[in-house]
Amino acid sequence: MRLPPDQYQLRRLIIVSMFASLAVVLGVVEALIPFTVTIPGAKLGLGNIVVLTCLVCFGGKDALLLIFIKTLLTAFILGSFSTFLFSVLGALGSFMIMYIMVRFGAKQFSLMMTSVMGGIVHNLGQLLAASIVLGTAKIFYYLPFLLLAGIATGIFVGAASSHLIQSLNRLQLLALRNPQS
Numbered sequence: 001m002r003l004p005p006d007q008y009q010l011r012r013l014i015i016v017s018m019f020a021s022l023a024v025v026l027g028v029v030e031a032l033i034p035f036t037v038t039i040p041g042a043k044l045g046l047g048n049i050v051v052l053t054c055l056v057c058f059g060g061k062d063a064l065l066l067i068f069i070k071t072l073l074t075a076f077i078l079g080s081f082s083t084f085l086f087s088v089l090g091a092l093g094s095f096m097i098m099y100i101m102v103r104f105g106a107k108q109f110s111l112m113m114t115s116v117m118g119g120i121v122h123n124l125g126q127l128l129a130a131s132i133v134l135g136t137a138k139i140f141y142y143l144p145f146l147l148l149a150g151i152a153t154g155i156f157v158g159a160a161s162s163h164l165i166q167s168l169n170r171l172q173l174l175a176l177r178n179p180q181s
Contacts (some may be wrong), residue, residue, distance in 0.1 A: 053149030
């Protein structure tokens with residue numbers, strides 16, 4: 001379906017806004033799930049399903065905007081400045097590796113592998129934030145546990161994102177084409 005440029009931009013903004021709302025709601029729901037009992041600090045990353053979907057369907061600019069909105073609003077609702085710092089460092093690192101893999105290696109890397117790498121780098125970013133806040137590098141002894149969590153949650157997020165993208169394509173909700181492209 002071809003839309004005039006202004007309708008295309010409006011529809012894209014509406015969909016990204018809905019993605020942001022969904023990512024925040026998923027983040028709040030995730031906070032209610034006692035997953036951290038198994039591995040303290042580890043989370044399922046439900047909001048990342050929407051982030052990865054946005055990255056694949058709309059590209060880096062929209063996904064980065066989504067990450068910023070999701071991280072900021074979730075930190076306001078659930079946490080503090082340190083929560084925001086942990087989240088933003090993890091999210092930006094995760095975004096960078098996933099963007100590179102989607103943009104330059106989509107044929108070489110599956111969505112699942114992209115998600116797993118995103119989960120691992122997210123945990124590395126959070127450990128870096130913890131190291132800065134706590135003033136010690138000893139926190140990196142926790143890395144093996146978070147790597148396992150990143151792999152497990154990355155598999156889950158990748159599978160869920162793949163399913164979501166397929167469903168959205170079937171519904172033709174993302175069948176947008178910018179007439180200028």
